[in-house]
Amino acid sequence: MDLPPHDFVDISRQIMTKTGGLPLALEVIGTSLYGKSKKFWKDTLQKLELVPNQEVFNKLKISYDMLEPHQREIFLDIACFFIGEDRLDLCYIWKASNYFPMRELLVLTRMSLIKITKYDGLRMHDQLRDLGREIVQREDINFPGKCSRLWEPKIAFDVVQMKEGTDKVIALRLTRLCKNTSFTSEEFSKLPNLRYLELECKNLVGDFKNLLSKLTWLSWSNCPSELNTTNLCLEKLAVLKLSGINITEDWVGWGSCLMSENLKVIEINSKSGLKRTPDFSKCLNLKRLVIRQSTNLLVLDGSLSKLEHLKHLEIISNGFSKRDDCDLCPVSFVFGSLKSLSNLQIRGMHLRELHHSIGGMTHLKYLSLDDCSLLRTLPDSIENLKMLRRMSFKGTPIKKLPNTIGKLGSLLELWLDRTKIKKITCFY
Structure with missing residues (x-):
């Protein structure tokens, strides 16, 4: 249990009294005082003494007022729009505004103003959310068109x-x-x-x-x-x-939306189903591409192979098409170029073959080909994926793993539920 220094005990008790014992206020104000001078503590106590005990807003706002301008902007963005959103997606838009989001988010986390889940989602206490929204509303109470966020x-x-x-x-x-x-x-x-x-x-x-x-x-x-x-x-x-x-x-709308060199994240949820991916040749700095659709038939446009900075590729089918005369292609051409990819997920698609060129994706950490019902074999070149930590082939008709799989020294998880593999042989 963390305790204040001996000569800070009295002032810490006074601060606790002034917060009215409100747990969230204690957490937020307490973390903002950590490592600070006694004078800083006294200044904070003075501010609390000016605030009536029942005013939660003003107590929490003391910590907000300690933030630097960019940190305040990010806090307000999260409170108004981004609770539950992916941290990395948001970092891209904050970087586009010339912020330093990793640093700013670290400060907000240490001050208990936000929390980041193990899956990289942003969380915020309801009272802090209300604080942020109240701050925005007070920008102009009578004229919403002069408020920054609606x-x-x-x-x-x-x-x-x-x-x-x-x-x-x-x-x-x-x-x-x-x-x-x-x-x-x-x-x-x-x-x-x-x-x-x-x-x-x-x-x-x-x-x-x-x-x-x-x-x-x-x-x-x-x-x-x-x-x-x-x-x-x-x-x-x-x-x-x-x-x-x-x-x-x-x-x-593709032409208007896919023309930015700054584009880092694309998520497409097509309820009718794409037959072919759009042309990505103008967004060459793309880092994350997610396609979810209702069919399992999709042709990958050749421009996908130009996305040399792509780190996350996810193609998910929620459909049940039973046609077997179409393949997800040209996968081999695409795989040979995506050298930066660290996360590859293809689920429920008509994928017949995992091309040997996947061995060139040496930064890959997560590979999932779940429910690809036509996939029967894996290439030996998979041995080159030295950074691979998790691999999943659930729901595929694969009968045997390549002998080279024993060379994956970083592999921590291997998922083979609902496959035709009856026995795993260890190869060293």
Whole structure:
């Protein structure tokens, strides 16, 4: 149990009394005092003495006020939009704003303002979430269009539709609204500094030249099949998340969305099923690509082989197509070029062969080919994956592992549930 230094005991008791014994306030303020001078402790006590005991907001805000400007911005982003989101995805958009997210997140964690799960998700106590949102609302109580973040869809919708947006607004959530309306270029012209946008169903209408020029995150669910826009150019986009029945290989929005050299994350959830992946040749700095769809038939566009910086590739089928005359291809061509890949997951797809070129993916740490019902053998070149820590072939008809698998010195987990392997021989 950590205790304060002997000469800090009295002041620590006073601080505990002034927080009203509120566990969260004690945790947040206590961690912010760790390692600080006695004068800093006294200054903090003085601030608490100015705050009535019942005002939780002002007690917690003391720790917020200790943050540097970029740390405050990240704290507010998480409180308003990003609870539960993946830490690495968010780091890309914060880097695009010239922040140093790894450092800032470490500070927020040490001050108990956020928590990071073992799966890299961001968590925040409800009271701290409410603190962040209250801070944003107080930016202008009477005029939401002058607040930096609008997370309540109805308020955001009214601001956009009434053309009351200002250059103060940097983030909008426009979901769970009437499906029959569209947003115009004139409405978005009032929002020149928008960097986060969450849409659902809505279409975009008009000439978007020089609009959304600072957008780094676009999440669009139930995208429309047609876009009624011209000159939509998302050059600063870092994270793109698309879903819906209209996301096909011919979707008209690909050209506008896949033109950013800054694009680091793409997540596609196609409910109708892509037949072929789109052209990725303009987003060569992509780090993470996730495709989830309802069919297990997919052709990989050759441009995928150009993604030399790709670290995470995930292709998941939730469908049950029984056709066996199609393959996931050209996998061999793709594998030979993805030298930076550390995580490869292909699940439920029509994959007949794992090409020997996979041996060139020497940074691979996690390989999963679960439920690929046509995959029967593995290449000997798998022995070259010296950094591989976890491998899974659950639900495949594989009968035998290559003799070279014993050379995988870093392997910690091997999953073979529902395969045809009856015996594992150790090879050294």
